[in-house]
Amino acid sequence: MTSPNIPESHASAILTIDLAAVRENYNILKRAVNGVECAAVVKANGYGLGADKIGPTLVKAGCTKFFVAHLEEGIKLRNYVGDAEIHILGGLLPGASDAYRDHQLIPVIGSLREFAIWSSYTKYSNLPCDIHVDTGMLxxxxxxxxxxxxxxxPELLAGLNISNVLSHLASADELESSQTGKQLKAYKEARDILPMGNAxxxxxxxxxxGTPYHFDMVRQGVALYGANPILDSKNPMQPTINLKARIIQTREAHVGDTVGYGAGHKVTGHSKIATVAVGYADGYLRSLSSNAFGYIGEHRIPLVGRVSMDLITFDVTQVPVNLCTVGAWVELIGPNHSVDDLAKEGGTIGYEVLTSLGSRFHRIYINE
Ligand SMILES: Cc1ncc(COP(=O)(O)O)c(C=O)c1O
Incomplete structure (x- = not known):
């Protein structure tokens, strides 16, 4: 649900998406792979940022290959990326071959069943497909x-136009995991068996x-959107989003008072509680209850009590009164508090925070 005719002044929460930062992230990744082809993963509505905006932004940055999860996502994305390649990671749905052909979508074939269907459907027609090999993710x-x-x-392969042979790393964000090296080895063995197309x-x-993992093409998603691809190290990516929400009420609280559903927070001293207009219906995860922070200017404020559907409550006792009046903004994601910070507080990963970003936010795209 977008809100094209509702003025910003009426917004309870504003999500600002910086498209120049998305372009810059694409360029950072291109430099990191030294000219190897960079495809973009824009599934789940461009990781929550809006595939209708992210698609054209990346085309402008020079991206010509896109990956989404589902056929419907691919059909929609076709409207935003011109003639760019669109690959469907979820593979080939039964009875849907015509749709792949009609919308110029490339199925990522992941089973012998799909292979047999696509092979008989496309024989000698030159319609491309990718082959997904399992290197240990099951x-x-x-x-x-x-x-x-x-x-x-060879009869099965004859006339088949294989664009890419791909696999997916299961533990690449865990630097210590031995699985990544094992998958690299398994992938090279798979390439020996099936050397056609790009790797x-x-x-x-x-x-x-590094280079041994780059092959002919890389397929990045989350780093484009600013989350840190190398956990526990300095984030090499630019932040792409800012999320702020308004204080809609402030309350004085006294020893023994409780805040929110389930009396989730017990007040231990005279305090000031600010109620802010965001909740789990906006993708502000319930697991953040009593465990997250927001910012008012430079002031770090703890979330107290449970996250409810439309509201959260912060303890603003330490914040100067003039900064936490009704209508003032609280930074939930921004320069002081990254997507990864919020994810950590919620016991999850940046991917989930991004793809949960709600449809009620007033969205502003800058630097198109
Ligand atoms: C098969 C596949 N390739 C690439 C990606 C992109 O991964 P990332 O967002 O970690 O770059 C994903 C994301 O889940 C995926 O499932």
Whole structure:
């Protein structure tokens, strides 16, 4: 739900999305892979930022290849990225081959069943597909024995236009994990079996494992949107979003008073509580209850009590009164408090914070 005719002055919460920062992140990643092709993952509505804006922004930055999860996402994205390639990670839905052809969408084939359908549908028509190989995630993709069945049967491969052979890293954000190295080895073995098309393995974090992971193309998502792809290190990406919400009421509280549902916060001294117009219906996760921070200017304020559907409550006792009047803004995500900070407080990851960003926010896109 967008709010094109509602003035900013009426907004309870404003989500500002900086498209120049998204472009800059694309360029940072391009530099990191030294000219290797950079495809963009824009599934889940461009990780919550709006695929209708993110798609054209990345096209402008020079991106010609996009990945989404579902067929419907691909059909919608076609309106925003011109003739760019759109790859569907979820593969080939039964009975949907015509839709892939009609909207120029490229299925990422992840099973022998899909392989058989696409192969008979496209024989000698040159319609492209990708092949997803499973290197240890047990989610999507052909395991090595199935890959061999295809490779050993040239009849199956004849006339098939394979664009990319890809796999996905399961633990690339965990620097200590041994799984990433094992997957690299498994992926190289898979490439020996199926050497056609481009090789593509790395996601955002994988890019920062260096050249051996880059192959012919990388496929980044979350880093484009500003989350840190190398956890516990300085974030090399630009922040892309700012989320602020208004104080809509302030209350004096005294020892013994409780705040919110379930009396989730017990007041231990004379305090001032500010009620802010955001809740779990906006993707401000309930797991943040009593465990997050906001900012008023430079003042860090603790969230107290449970997150409810439309409201959260902060203890603003320490904030000068003139800064926490009704209508004042509280920074929830911004220069003082990143997406990753909020994710950590909620016991989750930046991906979930981004893709949960609600549809009620007044959205402002800057630097288009
Ligand atoms: C198959 C696949 N490739 C690439 C990506 C992009 O990953 P990231 O957002 O970590 O860059 C994802 C994201 O979930 C994915 O599922």
């Amino acid at each position: 989610r999507l993709g052909l395991p090595p024995d199935e890959l061999r069945q295809i490779a050993d049967n 593509c393995l790395a996601n955002s974090s994988g890019i920062f494992f």
